[in-house]
Amino acid sequence: MLSNSEIGIDLGTANILVYSKNKGIILNEPSVVAIDTENKTVLAVGTEAKSMIGKTPGKIVAVRPLKDGVIADFDVTTEMLKQVMKKASKKLGFSIRKPTVVVCTPSGATSVERRAIQDAVRGSGAKSVTLIEEPVAAAIGADLPVGEPVANVIVDIGGGTTEVAIISYGGVVSCNTIRIGGDQMDEDIVQYVRKRYNLLIGERTAELVKIEVGQALIDHEERTMDIRGRDLVTGLPKTIELSSNEIQDALKESLLHILETIRATLENCPPELSGDIVDRGVILTGGGALLNGLQDWLSQEIVVPVHLAPNPLESVAIGTGRSLSVIHKLQKVK
Numbered sequence: 056m057l058s059n060s061e062i063g064i065d066l067g068t069a070n071i072l073v074y075s076k077n078k079g080i081i082l083n084e085p086s087v088v089a090i091d092t093e094n095k096t097v098l099a100v101g102t103e104a105k106s107m108i109g110k111t112p113g114k115i116v117a118v119r120p121l122k123d124g125v126i127a128d129f130d131v132t133t134e135m136l137k138q139v140m141k142k143a144s145k146k147l148g149f150s151i152r153k154p155t156v157v158v159c160t161p162s163g164a165t166s167v168e169r170r171a172i173q174d175a176v177r178g179s180g181a182k183s184v185t186l187i188e189e190p191v192a193a194a195i196g197a198d199l200p201v202g203e204p205v206a207n208v209i210v211d212i213g214g215g216t217t218e219v220a221i222i223s224y225g226g227v228v229s230c231n232t233i234r235i236g237g238d239q240m241d242e243d244i245v246q247y248v249r250k251r252y253n254l255l256i257g258e259r260t261a262e263l264v265k266i267e268v269g270q271a272l273i274d275h276e277e278r279t280m281d282i283r284g285r286d287l288v289t290g291l292p293k294t295i296e297l298s299s300n301e302i303q304d305a306l307k308e309s310l311l312h313i314l315e316t317i318r319a320t321l322e323n324c325p326p327e328l329s330g331d332i333v334d335r336g337v338i339l340t341g342g343g344a345l346l347n348g349l350q351d352w353l354s355q356e357i358v359v360p361v362h363l364a365p366n367p368l369e370s371v372a373i374g375t376g377r378s379l380s381v382i383h384k385l386q387k388v389k
């Protein structure tokens with residue numbers, strides 16, 4: 056049985072989630088840390104730190120210690136995890152001591168990158184750490200029958216990566232990972248606005264634009280939004296109106312890349328499993344799955360049904376938590 060000292064962690068590029076069996080998701084915050092660079096102390100972690108991005112005085116920086124699904128700054132990640140454990144303990148009402156942890160890694164991570172994730176979680180006080188591949192966790196979290204010999208296709212569009220995996224009989228049959236996800240889409244929007252309007256906007260504004268008027272490559276009713284930034288010619292603040300048609304253009308290249316990756320993965324599917332895909336379709340998960348029109352556009356392009364996971368932003372965390380009890384049955388985790 057899973058106790059509260061057994062937790063699942065979705066250590067994502069954009070968000071970090073902690074799952075406990077009795078309470079479900081007990082923490083869901085941005086993977087951001089605010090640091091005082093003078094004395095190297097951590098000032099804030101999570102939501103509070105994210106609200107500081109791009110707004111801090113010189114000596115304080117708000118950083119994201121993960122990039123493309125893997126650790127970019129080991130020490131800051133470990134510190135973030137320590138603070139996350141403290142916050143999660145507060146939510147539970149008692150201290151999480153030396154927990155047994157299942158944490159996800161991108162399928163495309165190298166052995167060194169996997170080791171770093173394991174060490175960082177251990178460094179935050181965990182007694183034992185087991186890794187699970189992110190698409191497998193996402194599939195478990197989305198209630199797919201991963202243990203059966205049928206093809207479960209998962210398209211997980213996170214902040215740093217998009218992973219497309221075919222899972223059958225408890226394992227990954229075929230998988231492709233690209234380092235394009237929600238962060239790249241934000242960057243696409245920053246670059247578009249810069250080139251088209253000579254206006255500099257921050258990554259948080261770009262993310263808001265993506266969520267509000269972002270649009271996959273499919274016909275839709277046009278929406279608009281006012282945004283503010285710094286005019287690169289005059290140096291002064293300026294407001295412009297952006298439309299969903301423009302953002303559709305800005306996101307085109309990244310979306311086509313994601314589509315190509317899905318196609319390539321499906322083309323590599325063993326023929327015995329291809330029939331399942333026609334019947335069962337593809338499950339879309341990760342925060343990027345929520346982009347307006349994405350589900351319809353993808354089903355139009357790949358001509359198989361595309362379903363949205365019940366909780367795209369939470370599937371991986373739920374899957375890591377659920378898999379902990381299965382792992383206990385299968386192997387002793389030290």
Ligand SMILES: Nc1ncnc2c1ncn2[C@@H]1O[C@H](COP(=O)(O)OP(=O)(O)OP(=O)(O)O)[C@@H](O)[C@H]1O
Pocket residue numbers: 065066067068069070071123124125212213214215216217236237238262265266269340341342343344345346347367368
């Ligand atoms: N409604 C929305 N429309 C478009 N994108 C969204 C929406 N909501 C969230 N996102 C994006 O989803 C991304 C975060 O998704 P998620 O939490 O699944 O990523 P992650 O697990 O942290 O990243 P990774 O799996 O790459 O490590 C962010 O880029 C965020 O901007």
